[in-house]
Amino acid sequence: MKFRAKIVDAACLNHFTRVSAMIAKLAKTCALRISPQKLNFILSDKVASGGVSMWCELEQENFFSEFQMEGVSTENNAIYLELTSENLSRALKTAQNARALKVKLTNKHFPCLTVSIELLSVSSSSRIVTHDIPVKVIPRKLWKDLQEPTVPDSDVSVYLPVLKTMKSVVEKMRNLSNHLIIEANLSGDLNLKIETELVCVTTHFKDLGNPPLASEDASQDRDPAQMAEVHIDIRKLLQFLAGQQVNPTRAVCNIVSNKLVHFDLLHEDVSLQYFIPAFS
Amino acid sequence: MLKCGMSGSQVKVFGKAIQALSRISDELWLDPSEKGLALRSVNSCRSAYGCVLFSPLFFQHYQWSTSVKVNENDSTTSNLNCKLGMKSILPIFRCLNSLERNVENCRIFTRSDQCKVVIQFFCRHGIRRTHNVCFQESQPLQVIFEKNMCSNTLVIQPRVLAEAVVLFTSSQEEVTLAVTPLSVCLKSSSDEPMDLTNSVYSEMFVGPEEFDFFQIGVDTEITFCFKELKGMLTFSEATHAPIAIHFDFPGKPMALSIDDMLLEANFILATLADEPSRASSPQSLCLSQKQKRSDLMCSPNNNSKTGKNVTSKAPGCILRKTAPKRLHPNETQTDVPALENCGSPIMKRVNGDISEVPESSVSDTEEMPGSSYLRKFSCMFFGAVSSDQQEHFNHRFDSLATASDTEEDMNNVGCRK
Numbered sequence: 152m153k154f155r156a157k158i159v160d161a162a163c164l165n166h167f168t169r170v171s172a173m174i175a176k177l178a179k180t181c182a183l184r185i186s187p188q189k190l191n192f193i194l195s196d197k198v199a200s201g202g203v204s205m206w207c208e209l210e211q212e213n214f215f216s217e218f219q220m221e222g223v224s225t226e227n228n229a230i231y232l233e234l235t236s237e238n239l240s241r242a243l244k245t246a247q248n249a250r251a252l253k254v255k256l257t258n259k260h261f262p263c264l265t266v267s268i269e270l271l272s273v274s275s276s277s278r279i280v281t282h283d284i285p286v287k288v289i290p291r292k293l294w295k296d297l298q299e300p301t302v303p304d305s306d307v308s309v310y311l312p313v314l315k316t317m318k319s320v321v322e323k324m325r326n327l328s329n330h331l332i333i334e335a336n337l338s339g340d341l342n343l344k345i346e347t348e349l350v351c352v353t354t355h356f357k358d359l360g361n362p363p364l365a366s367e368d369a370s371q372d373r374d375p376a377q378m379a380e381v382h383i384d385i386r387k388l389l390q391f392l393a394g395q396q397v398n399p400t401r402a403v404c405n406i407v408s409n410k411l412v413h414f415d416l417l418h419e420d421v422s423l424q425y426f427i428p429a430f431s
Numbered sequence: 432m433l434k435c436g437m438s439g440s441q442v443k444v445f446g447k448a449i450q451a452l453s454r455i456s457d458e459l460w461l462d463p464s465e466k467g468l469a470l471r472s473v474n475s476c477r478s479a480y481g482c483v484l485f486s487p488l489f490f491q492h493y494q495w496s497t498s499v500k501v502n503e504n505d506s507t508t509s510n511l512n513c514k515l516g517m518k519s520i521l522p523i524f525r526c527l528n529s530l531e532r533n534v535e536n537c538r539i540f541t542r543s544d545q546c547k548v549v550i551q552f553f554c555r556h557g558i559r560r561t562h563n564v565c566f567q568e569s570q571p572l573q574v575i576f577e578k579n580m581c582s583n584t585l586v587i588q589p590r591v592l593a594e595a596v597v598l599f600t601s602s603q604e605e606v607t608l609a610v611t612p613l614s615v616c617l618k619s620s621s622d623e624p625m626d627l628t629n630s631v632y633s634e635m636f637v638g639p640e641e642f643d644f645f646q647i648g649v650d651t652e653i654t655f656c657f658k659e660l661k662g663m664l665t666f667s668e669a670t671h672a673p674i675a676i677h678f679d680f681p682g683k684p685m686a687l688s689i690d691d692m693l694l695e696a697n698f699i700l701a702t703l704a705d706e707p708s709r710a711s712s713p714q715s716l717c718l719s720q721k722q723k724r725s726d727l728m729c730s731p732n733n734n735s736k737t738g739k740n741v742t743s744k745a746p747g748c749i750l751r752k753t754a755p756k757r758l759h760p761n762e763t764q765t766d767v768p769a770l771e772n773c774g775s776p777i778m779k780r781v782n783g784d785i786s787e788v789p790e791s792s793v794s795d796t797e798e799m800p801g802s803s804y805l806r807k808f809s810c811m812f813f814g815a816v817s818s819d820q821q822e823h824f825n826h827r828f829d830s831l832a833t834a835s836d837t838e839e840d841m842n843n844v845g846c847r848k
Contacts, residue, residue, distance in 0.1 A: 241600070242631065242633070245597060276638045277638075278635060278636060278637055278638070279636040280633070280634070280635045280636075282598070284631050285629060285631070
């Protein structure tokens with residue numbers, strides 16, 4: 152198994168650092184899949200994550216000027232690593248004004264992702280910074296749990312409002328209850344509701360717009376004003392929103408009534424999918 | 432007796448010094464002399480010592496005098512032996528930025544009759560804030576460390592060091608500085624094998640040209656406590672002066688110092704000693720070769736490793752009250768056997784002169800629960816010496832500490848210009 156990659160462009164480095172920071176907020180431990188064309192950060196819906204799953208995908212050639220990898224075998228040309236996402240994020244943050252950043256898979260008593268940074272200093276001499284991030288190689292038999300999730304047929308798809316606004320609303324609602332109802336319809340309305348014995352609070356977002364539907368027949372059957380709703384744990388939604396520091400290029404919310412809510416985000420060229428299951 | 436005054440911006444520097452020293456210990460000595468006002472702090476494991484000496488020029492006005500106690504037949508002069516708790520003094524110097532903006536004048540004076548230090552802030556709009564802080568009478572400890580005799584000296588701008596420090600997480604306990612004539616490397620160090628699989632190892636190489644002064648006499652790698660380095664760094668950012676690092680081989684203490692026209696700061700830190708096979712020179716801490724890592728630093732991990740039951744949660748936070756007791760005759764007697772190989776007779780002789788120390792001694796069993804290694808180390812690092820015994824002390828070994836009794840002692844402390 153081999154992996155080496157290099158980033159020399161400052162904008163690419165900043166973007167990669169932001170993606171890594173976002174992943175660090177979304178999942179404490181995650182799987183990193185390295186394949187010839189892509190890098191994926193994966194969180195599978197195990198009990199440990201409370202049923203939440205995440206799939207983040209980026210095209211390696213949008214970031215790396217050099218990229219070489221050799222997977223486990225030629226038929227299975229991929230590498231699956233498990234790492235603590237904050238370690239990677241922190242290491243990348245130290246590469247603020249780097250001339251070059253190299254990442255490679257190494258074995259220093261145990262497998263590591265070694266991040267090697269060449270920093271330019273004021274006196275025009277370079278400083279070399281190295282971080283060895285311990286990783287675990289995920290054996291092939293566990294790969295099946297870490298495949299791209301199938302996007303379910305949703306009842307309603309709606310564009311999300313400005314995430315920062317949504318986050319501040321959800322943060323306040325969290326003080327009232329852990330149980331949040333998220334509902335939307337095909338007229339571009341999205342509501343966030345908290346219902347307790349003493350009080351009901353609803354935040355209405357209107358005129359958000361709906362993405363064009365894949366199949367025309369489905370849209371004809373459904374009343375545009377009819378809401379599809381899911382009851383979810385508000386903390387999971389909050390964790391998702393906390394990871395979004397920058398407003399995405401495109402943000403869609405897909406609701407499968409009473410089953411799950413699926414967030415489909417695009418940050419420039421990085422796609423993020425986040426699934427929150429309904430309360431069982 | 433102490434009486435001094437400073438302006439708002441000087442208060443900020445003064446407050447930063449206190450904050451930096453608070454990283455070392457929960458107690459602070461206020462030690463005025465004709466050289467200026469020294470703030471001193473020692474951690475309970477005696478593995479770190481900090482001293483910031485503000486020269487009289489730093490203050491708007493500075494007055495100091497010894498107090499004379501007249502007994503029946505003789506009179507004894509004594510310095511202000513003033514020890515303050517960090518808990519009392521740190522909150523006074525919180526929010527330094529707002530202090531700098533609002534305070535026009537600050538006056539600090541002591542009232543020995545009441546064992547109080549009075550700190551007065553004369554703020555804008557005619558507001559005057561007065562803080563009365565009680566102090567304990569206690570002889571300050573000093574460290575005599577010949578930093579100019581170290582083979583390796585580096586002088587670096589605080590900004591460069593700050594850039595290196597961000598590499599490490601705040602949970603990182605120790606860092607290692609590795610030097611050769613061609614490069615300097617700061618890297619994370621860990622002696623718990625389990626940690627390695629969980630924590631990130633980071634290192635940064637800095638070329639010699641980034642240093643204001645670069646003199647490496649001997650290739651070496653020293654490991655010391657990260658927290659104390661950060662403490663010194665935050666202070667240096669307030670003074671904008673370069674930091675000098677003086678060090679030798681592992682086991683010998685290292686010094687971080689800032690030398691400005693108006694103040695001089697010195698942090699003397701113990702470094703992790705090498706394997707026992709290493710021969711140590713007579714000048715070094717005689718017991719350094721016997722010290723294990725766990726003995727130098729009181730961190731909870733290390734203490735649990737040695738199986739000792741120490742109650743502290745952080746270095747330097749336990750046993751605050753015992754700091755002065757190092758000077759007490761009763762205690763040093765039990766420590767004497769540990770010093771056999773380094774001239775314990777000296778310590779015995781010294782014992783006899785400590786009668787002036789006012790605090791009553793407490794039995795040893797209460798002190799450092801279970802850690803006899805710590806006691807050995809601390810005895811070597813600091814000793815109580817009265818002025819009469821000075822010459823004997825200097826003869827036998829290059830010991831590091833004296834109680835600041837008289838003016839001669841003051842001359843020996845690192846007040847090098």
